[in-house]
Amino acid sequence: MLKRLSAREKFEQLIADYEPLLRNAFLESIRDIKSNIQIKRIVERLERNDIAGAIEALYLDQSAFRPLDRAIAQAFEGGGVAAVTDMPTLRDPSGAKLVVRFDMRNYRAEAWLREHSAGLVNDIIADQRNGIRTFLTEGLEAGRGPRAVALDIAGRVNRATGAREGGIVGLTAAQTRYVATARSELMSNDPEQLKRYLTRNRRDKRFDATVRKAIKTGKPIPVATIDRMTTQQYANRLLLLRGETIARTETMGALNASQMEAYQQLIDSGAISETVVQRVWHTARDGRVRDSHQGMEGQTVGFRTPFQSPRGPLLQYPGDPSAPASEIVNCRCRMSIKTDFLADID
Template identity: 85%
Template sequence: MLKRLSAREKFEQLIADFEPLLRNAFMESIADIKSNIQIKRIVERLERNDIAGAFDMLHMEPAAFRPLDKAIAQAYEGGGVAAVSSMPAIKEPDGAKLVVRFDTRNYRAEAWLRDHSTGLINDIIADQRVGIRTYLTEGLEAGRGPRAMALDIAGRLNRATGVREGGIIGLTSTQAKYVASAHSELLSNDPVQLKHYLTRNRRDKRFDATVRKAISTGKAIPVETVDRMTTQQYANRLLLLRGETIARTETMGAFNESQMEAYRQLIDTGAIAESVVQRVWHTAGDSRVRDTHQGMDGQTVGFRTPFQSPNGPLLQFPGDPSAPASEIVNCRCRMSIKIDFLADLD
């Protein structure tokens, strides 16, 4: 006999289905940007100290993130369809069952998808501009050559696969700083800085013996090895983390917003009144839950009333993109919606 999944298990299954889709879409977008880069064009502009022009040569445009845009739309539709399938049976006045379908062509649904995807992609590009500009400025001031800097950004070509690997494209501006500081630590040949490098969680530990040898012997690590350790391996791991974070956060946001939209569409039919719809916040129920969200577990609000974090921020649902990043990044909470059919009888 097949086990009947709980609401939490159904939610986690949906997340498991769509998270890889969004992560792969983001990575596909970054790979496409890298594959179209002409290093010579970037080098020419860096030789003229034209950092803005060098960024323009990356051709990091909204259209490059079309795979991510499409994946968000798929997650949104998946969440809406799931919400409709879990709605309680609602009957027409004559006793017939009301047929409810999720409409992604609804004007609200289309507007949310358009505005949210545009905002997300524009934010990614704007942050890239900041991170790459800072990386280039500091690198050139430190005397790093234009070609080396161009490769630090775009990644180095794997001769066997013909694919660019590493590079800071796709990283947040903060992650780009991590790569730059790790690179500086390894080149310093300073035991204190080298030891600090060994505390970095996302480093490639296969090189730890190389770093420890440099500490014990005082012999500098070759520049080529440092490049491989940081702008290739370390950057690759940070990029994967970036993809996973975007996937989790965006899947959560799309699912919960589409769940809200599914009930808005039901209310539009007149079959139920908005006043009988309630929303409940549920945590993942383990030690990894944020302290603020622990205090929100079970919080019940009206259909349009936002949840409130103990720290103050208001959230329409877990993963609400309008809330501070500290409340939504990698959040694993979920929201349930219930209809109190007796609410309007008093």
């Protein structure tokens, strides 16, 4: 006999289905951007000290992130369909069962997807541009040649696969700073800074022996090796982390938002009254739950009433993109919706 899944298990299954989809879509977008980069054009602009022109030559635009748009739409639809499937059986006054379906063509659902995806991609692009601008400027000021800096940005072609690997395209501005600082630590040949590099969680530990040898002998690490360690291996690992973070955050947001939309469509149809709907916040109930959400476990509100974090921000649902990043990035909370048909009986 098949085990009946709990609400939490069903939600975790949705996460397991859609999170890899979003992660791969983001990484596919970055691969597409890198595959179309023309190093020669970037170098020409850098030789003229045209930082803005070099950034434009990367073609970081909305259309490059269409795979991510589509993946978010799939997660949104999957969450809405799941919410409808789990709704209680509803009947009309004659006792006939009401047929309820999730409408992805609903104007409100389409607006959420359009506005949310555009806002997300704009934020991703703006943050990348800021990080790349700083990286380019500091690289040139440090005396690195235009071609070397361009390759640090775009990544270097793997002769075996023909694909560009590494580079800081796709990283956040903060992650780009991590790469630059890691490179500075390794280039310094200072024992204390080299030791600091060895504390970086996302470093490629296969090079640790090389770093320890430099600390012991005082002999500098070759520049080509430092390139591999930082703008290739370290940057690759940070990019994977970036993909995982976007996937987790956006999957949770899309699933919870579509659950709200599914019930709103039901209310709009007149099948139920808004007054009988309540929403409940659930945490992952483990030691990794952020402090601000620990006290939100079981918080119950009306259909339109937002949840409130102990820190002050209001959230319509876990992963609400209108909330501060500190409340939603990598959040693992979920929301359940229940109907109390006795609530509007006087």
